[in-house]
Amino acid sequence: MTSIKNYTINDVVQYLNFIGIKVPVSLKKYLHNTAKKEIYVRSHMSINLQNFYCHNFQVTNSMIRYANIDYLENILSWIKKYAKNCLQSYKYSNLSVKINLIKKVNLDLKLTDYLDMILQGIPNFRKKFYKMKKKGFIDLEKYYGKPNEGFSIYISELDSTFISLSFSDDLTVDNLVDLAHELGHAFYNESFKPQYFNLPNIVKSEQYAYENEIRIIKKIDMKSSLKESYCLNYLLQLFLYSAYLSFMLKLMRVQNDIEYVEVVKLFVECFEDYVPLKRKLSSSNIENDLIDSIENNKFDEFNFYYVMARFQVLQNNYAFFKKYVSNL
Numbered sequence: 233m234t235s236i237k238n239y240t241i242n243d244v245v246q247y248l249n250f251i252g253i254k255v256p257v258s259l260k261k262y263l264h265n266t267a268k269k270e271i272y273v274r275s276h277m278s279i280n281l282q283n284f285y286c287h288n289f290q291v292t293n294s295m296i297r298y299a300n301i302d303y304l305e306n307i308l309s310w311i312k313k314y315a316k317n318c319l320q321s322y323k324y325s326n327l328s329v330k331i332n333l334i335k336k337v338n339l340d341l342k343l344t345d346y347l348d349m350i351l352q353g354i355p356n357f358r359k360k361f362y363k364m365k366k367k368g369f370i371d372l373e374k375y376y377g378k379p380n381e382g383f384s385i386y387i388s389e390l391d392s393t394f395i396s397l398s399f400s401d402d403l404t405v406d407n408l409v410d411l412a413h414e415l416g417h418a419f420y421n422e423s424f425k426p427q428y429f430n431l432p433n434i435v436k437s438e439q440y441a442y443e444n445e446i447r448i449i450k451k452i453d454m455k456s457s458l459k460e461s462y463c464l465n466y467l468l469q470l471f472l473y474s475a476y477l478s479f480m481l482k483l484m485r486v487q488n489d490i491e492y493v494e495v496v497k498l499f500v501e502c503f504e505d506y507v508p509l510k511r512k513l514s515s516s517n518i519e520n521d522l523i524d525s526i527e528n529n530k531f532d533e534f535n536f537y538y539v540m541a542r543f544q545v546l547q548n549n550y551a552f553f554k555k556y557v558s559n560l
């Protein structure tokens with residue numbers, strides 16, 4: 233994950249406090265200032281169906297302005313083909329066993345080994361990283377109240393990045409991937425010192441994060457079944473984001489005069505296109521899925537950033553993916 237705008241120190245302190253992350257001493261003196269409210273709104277608002285349509289309309293419109301609809305549709309049709317080739321040969325149960333491998337397997341390495349491995353390829357960044365760490369900006373420890381989801385926020389006033397991840401002692405391959413991802417964002421910030429995060433910058437920052445994940449997975453000495461697991465995870469996420477993105481685009485075309493049953497139908501269609509796995513699709517299941525996804529803000533602009541970035545990085549590393557997922 234990445235930040236959607238540049239944050240001031242004040243914003244960051246308020247935000248960290250709000251989501252339950254310990255504020256580093258070096259930032260504590262800013263605690264009493266009041267923050268702008270809107271930075272919380274995006275991540276914590278739960279949207280009801282009515283303003284969901286409006287929100288969705290704005291988001292899809294701004295995406296289309298940036299990428300244009302033909303380009304988006306073209307990317308999505310490629311992804312649909314990949315999804316069909318990739319997933320149709322797997323039984324759902326087999327696939328989930330393979331996918332869960334990197335979430336379960338422990339490499340017998342310490343966090344410092346992970347960090348060394350990641351920082352090795354980007355020597356100029358190492359110094360900056362240890363500066364960030366000294367300031368308490370690298371928060372990797374698991375504690376009560378801390379969100380599981382990792383993120384990195386660029387604090388423009390300090391030209392530094394705050395990284396949050398929640399690791400227990402038992403480190404998995406997945407943890408290594410997450411660390412490489414967030415450090416990829418920090419490395420992007422360090423390289424470009426972005427003045428503001430517009431759509432192209434956000435997509436580029438995500439690309440850096442994914443490229444950094446793949447760089448590590450290529451480099452590290454581990455069983456090929458683990459590398460396959462990484463690739464399948466990457467692809468399945470791409471397919472899921474694409475299903476959501478395609479749903480948003482379809483909804484935008486028909487909104488205003490659409491019945492709820494039609495919304496559900498569109499939702500099912502998108503899932504069947506991009507995640508063609510045999511799963512139980514009873515109507516009550518689908519409705520719950522849809523409502524859950526709306527309440528958890530799954531239909532937001534992040535689908536767009538992730539699809540654009542993941543697709544590009546997949547193209548850049550096609551031979552690597554093809555090596556582990558032969559039916560891609």
Ligand SMILES: [Zn+2]
Nearest residue numbers: 233234438441
């Ligand atoms: Zn990210």
